[in-house]
Amino acid sequence: xxxxxxxxxxxxxxxxxxxxxxxxxxxxxxxxxxxxxxxxxxxxxxxxxxxxxxxxxxxxxxxxxxxxxxxxxxxxxxxxxxxxxxxxxxxxxxxxxxxxxxxxxxxxxxxxxxxxxxxxxxxxxxxxxxxxxxxxxxxxxxxxxxxxxxxxxxxxxxxxxxxxxxxxxxxxxxxxxxxxxxxxxxxxxxxxxxxxxxxxxxxxxxxxxxxxxxxxxxxxxxxxxxxxxxxxxxxxxxxxxxxxxxxxxxxxxxxxxxxxxxxxxxxxxxxxxxxxxxxxxxxxxxxxxxxxxxxxxxxxxxxxxxxxxxxxxxxxxxxxxxxxxxxxxxxxxxxxxxxxxxxxxxxxxxxxxxxxxxxxxxxxxxxxxxxxxxxxxxxxxxxxxxxxxxxxxxxxxxxxxxxxxxxxxxxxxxxxxxxxxxxxxxxxxxxxxxxxxxxxxxxxxxxxxxxxxxxxxxxxxxxxxxxxxxxxxxxxxxxxxxxxxxxxxxxxxxxxxxxxxxxxxxxxxxxxxxxxxxxxxxx
Amino acid sequence: xxxxxxxxxxxxxxxxxxxxxxxxxxxxxxxxxxxxxxxxxxxxxxxxxxxxxxxxxxxxxxxxxxxxxxxxxxxxxxxxxxxxxxxxxxxxxxxxxxxxxxxxxxxxxxxxxxxxxxxxxxxxxxxxxxxxxxxxxxxxxxxxxxxxxxxxxxxxxxxxxxxxx
Numbered sequence: 099x100x101x102x103x104x105x106x107x108x109x110x111x112x113x114x115x116x117x118x119x120x121x122x123x124x125x126x127x128x129x130x131x132x133x134x135x136x137x138x139x140x141x142x143x144x145x146x147x148x149x150x151x152x153x154x155x156x157x158x159x160x161x162x163x164x165x166x167x168x169x170x171x172x173x174x175x176x177x178x179x180x181x182x183x184x185x186x187x188x189x190x191x192x193x194x195x196x197x198x199x200x201x202x203x204x205x206x207x208x209x210x211x212x213x214x215x216x217x218x219x220x221x222x223x224x225x226x227x228x229x230x231x232x233x234x235x236x237x238x239x240x241x242x243x244x245x246x247x248x249x250x251x252x253x254x255x256x257x258x259x260x261x262x263x264x265x266x267x268x269x270x271x272x273x274x275x276x277x278x279x280x281x282x283x284x285x286x287x288x289x290x291x292x293x294x295x296x297x298x299x300x301x302x303x304x305x306x307x308x309x310x311x312x313x314x315x316x317x318x319x320x321x322x323x324x325x326x327x328x329x330x331x332x333x334x335x336x337x338x339x340x341x342x343x344x345x346x347x348x349x350x351x352x353x354x355x356x357x358x359x360x361x362x363x364x365x366x367x368x369x370x371x372x373x374x375x376x377x378x379x380x381x382x383x384x385x386x387x388x389x390x391x392x393x394x395x396x397x398x399x400x401x402x403x404x405x406x407x408x409x410x411x412x413x414x415x416x417x418x419x420x421x422x423x424x425x426x427x428x429x430x431x432x433x434x435x436x437x438x439x440x441x442x443x444x445x446x447x448x449x450x451x452x453x454x455x456x457x458x459x460x461x462x463x464x465x466x467x468x469x470x471x472x473x474x475x476x477x478x479x480x481x482x483x484x485x486x487x488x489x490x491x492x493x494x495x496x497x498x499x500x501x502x503x504x505x506x507x508x509x510x511x512x513x514x515x516x517x518x519x520x521x522x523x524x525x526x527x528x529x530x531x532x533x534x535x536x537x538x539x540x541x542x543x544x545x546x547x548x549x550x551x552x553x554x555x556x557x558x559x560x561x562x563x564x565x566x567x568x569x570x571x572x573x574x575x576x577x578x579x580x581x582x583x584x585x586x587x588x589x590x591x592x593x594x595x596x597x598x599x600x601x602x603x604x605x606x607x608x609x610x611x612x613x614x615x616x617x618x619x620x621x
Numbered sequence: 622x623x624x625x626x627x628x629x630x631x632x633x634x635x636x637x638x639x640x641x642x643x644x645x646x647x648x649x650x651x652x653x654x655x656x657x658x659x660x661x662x663x664x665x666x667x668x669x670x671x672x673x674x675x676x677x678x679x680x681x682x683x684x685x686x687x688x689x690x691x692x693x694x695x696x697x698x699x700x701x702x703x704x705x706x707x708x709x710x711x712x713x714x715x716x717x718x719x720x721x722x723x724x725x726x727x728x729x730x731x732x733x734x735x736x737x738x739x740x741x742x743x744x745x746x747x748x749x750x751x752x753x754x755x756x757x758x759x760x761x762x763x764x765x766x767x768x769x770x771x772x773x774x775x776x777x778x779x780x781x782x783x784x785x786x
Contacts, residue, residue: 345656
């Protein structure tokens with residue numbers, strides 16, 4: 099195992115444990131660590147909203163800009179001051195969340211294969227975010243702005259891009275004109291617009307994007323930032339004076355850390371670090387990684403063109419085209435570059451029902467590495483081998499908790515590519531084929547490696563999404579658990595719960611009538 | 622419905638998030654230079670001289686009437702030699718090269734020197750035509766710098782050459 103893989107796996111283990119710890123108070127849907135992208139977007143909208151107000155009241159001019167912003171913070175603290183503070187703190191939060199998002203995706207190995215596009219398009223966003231943030235500090239034109247503007251110009255001058263040093267623009271107080279701020283405002287609006295455009299591209303190739311976190315997360319985040327804004331309003335440092343070096347400054351380490359780093363080292367080292375980090379991020383997908391899994395395959399004869407796979411695919415890998423054999427019908431087509439090989443499409447296909455009597459179950463869209471037919475064969479064979487008063491079938495996501503330890507004479511474990519690949523009818527099929535109960539394990543809410551597997555599974559079983567589990571299936575005979583890798587004890591406890599219910603006939607309810615497929619009809 | 626323990630946990634964690642942002646958005650304080658230090662910025666942008674030759678009458682006669690410029694000036698500019706001494710000690714000796722593919726652009730320099738505040742003897746010498754020996758621009762002065770003061774060494778031929786501000 100390479101150093102990089104060891105490092106990544108170690109980091110992912112730490113990240114996963116923290117995420118699971120936060121599931122306690124937050125739950126999966128509200129756990130901010132599981133929704134960092136959506137939280138970042140939400141913070142960006144706070145920045146945009148508060149920024150629009152600041153833009154309307156900002157006077158552009160050397161003294162006017164400082165005074166107009168100062169007026170907001172002091173005289174109009176209840177509105178302008180709070181919005182200014184929100185603008186600053188949401189920006190800092192955005193940087194923090196963006197960095198955590200980057201680290202999380204790297205930890206979980208989400209930077210190659212079908213995720214390559216999202217990874218690569220995310221890299222320039224880092225630059226745009228920092229350019230926007232640094233430029234925003236200049237607008238205030240206080241001593242912090244002076245330090246940042248001068249230091250940035252000196253840093254840029256190390257690169258051979260200007261014929262004259264740009265730092266000459268910040269030599270003396272009369273070097274700066276009012277028009278400088280007009281240009282600055284345009285830059286501070288233009289670069290964030292590019293950032294938003296880049297974000298659109300960043301999520302372009304995934305479907306069902308979480309553009310915003312849950313309402314509870316949004317309210318709590320906003321409330322936390324407002325309280326912070328009231329307790330510690332964002333204020334300007336003393337006004338800029340290019341004839342004097344700024345003294346002790348309240349310093350934003352989230353955005354402006356690059357200046358102390360330059361002072362500590364040199365412009366050459368800082369540029370080397372920045373370019374090396376960027377190159378590393380871009381080159382990361384080239385490092386050795388597991389080979390791609392076989393992608394979903396469509397069988398034209400069995401595809402009805404119902405659109406369910408299109409609706410459920412988390413990565414927009416499926417499109418519908420005119421069916422070549424049936425005029426007026428549609429056919430699913432898989433883009434192999436985008437397919438994550440999760441099998442969620444196979445789970446959504448109505449042709450995947452195991453109740454079909456054909457000896458060879460060919461479905462509309464299937465996974466070559468775990469076809470629905472093989473799943474049915476395996477289920478039928480293992481059900482006949484089960485013994486004991488409470489026979490249980492455990493369907494478990496292979497990326498979640500290791501379920502192999504649950505296998506016993508009365509318990510069969512069937513690993514799945516993703517819980518979302520299991521057609522819900524398999525639960526009924528197992529119960530009518532001899533199982534007394536079914537345990538289905540997904541990853542934790544919000545923790546699915548394929549984004550939506552756990553969500554679709556829950557919705558299908560609850561009858562909220564097609565294909566749904568028939569209501570005639572006794573709910574007490576189905577146990578749904580959400581245990582991530584390393585969380586085997588939760589899975590084991592879920593099985594115990596199911597067994598306890600099955601032991602109690604009153605709780606378990608009547609078993610379903612058997613169904614014998616080979617006898618060609620209901621027994 | 623959230624359990625009370627979950628609500629308390631969330632309040633603590635959102636509070637920690639806000640406190641983390643609030644602290645590092647302003648703290649710890651940062652200062653670029655020590656309290657007793659002043660800054661001298663050397664910033665010069667200047668076109669080096671070039672050696673022009675006067676065309677002879679024969680040469681001019683051979684040229685089209687509209688192109689009979691009396692001087693034949695090369696496109697390239699001279700390098701510029703610059704020296705700075707502080708309290709008699711050289712702190713910079715450099716040669717600035719003209720920019721541009723044809724070396725016809727300005728020669729520029731931008732340097733920062735952190736010095737102790739107080740009185741210093743500052744001498745700047747510049748030669749913008751290296752065909753000629755010595756320095757054709759010299760500025761030497763006793764300067765007094767307050768802590769955190771920024772003093773600029775600049776050059777402007779319209780202001781007599783080198784100047785301090």
